Amino acid sequence: MSDSPEINPWRTLSSNQVYVNPWIQVEHREVIAPTGKPGIYGVVHMKNKAVGIVPVDDEGHTWLVGQYRYATECYSWEIPMGGAPHDEWTADAARRELQEETGLIADELSELMRLHTSNCVTDEQGVVYVARMLTQVGWNPDETEELKVRRLPLQEAVSMALSGAITDAISVAALLKIALQHPEWLTQSEQG
Incomplete structure (x- = not known):
């Protein structure tokens, strides 16, 4: 085992692409693990970065998007x-x-x-933004999406993340970070 966490202790012996589509590429790899033992690893390479947005208006409200997620077979409320x-x-x-x-x-x-x-299985990277000074115009969801859009107090969205009503990892992380960095936004809707 390596004493330095910055140095990759894994060794790749071979890598074979087993599946590809416009969004992902899946590889099967033969490896030597950090322990020195041979093993296998499956890696899902994402062809896009995940981008999330937490819109927050002057009244302390945000917007969530609801949709049925095919892979998890459940309905999901998420940040846009x-x-x-x-x-x-x-x-x-x-x-x-x-x-x-x-x-x-x-x-x-x-x-x-x-x-x-x-x-542990994918190289997907995500970036989350906070959107402020908002103006409502027309919306145009992707042709494969059937979305519900909900405006609600930011505090309620944070409570949904804490209670498990929101399970999407990016949404949970973003809402909890906003709650820690901007607690004043959580009380705006109560005051207004």
Whole structure:
């Protein structure tokens, strides 16, 4: 085992692509584990970055998007999000996804966090933004999406993340980070 956590202790002996589509590539790898033992590893390479947006208005409200998720076979409430090809600025993708899914445009967009979504099997990276100074325009969801959009107090969305009513990892992480960094936003809807 390596004493330095910055040095990759895994050794790849072979890598074979076993599946590919426009969104993912799956590889089967023969490896030597950090313990020195031979093993196998499956890696899902994502062809896009995940981009999430937490819109927050002047009244302390946010928007959630609801949809049935095919892979998990359940309905999911989430922050607005989508994908950005690796050569696209994530802020541009965030603005596009916010407008497509909620009909909102933001005059102010700031990065909240970066994260890996499931780093044991995928290389997916996520970037989350906070959108402020919002204007409602028309929305235009993707042709494969059947969405419900809900405006609610930010505090209620945070409570949903804490209670397990929101289970999407990016949404939970983003809402909890906002609650820690901006507790004043949670009380705006109570005051207004």
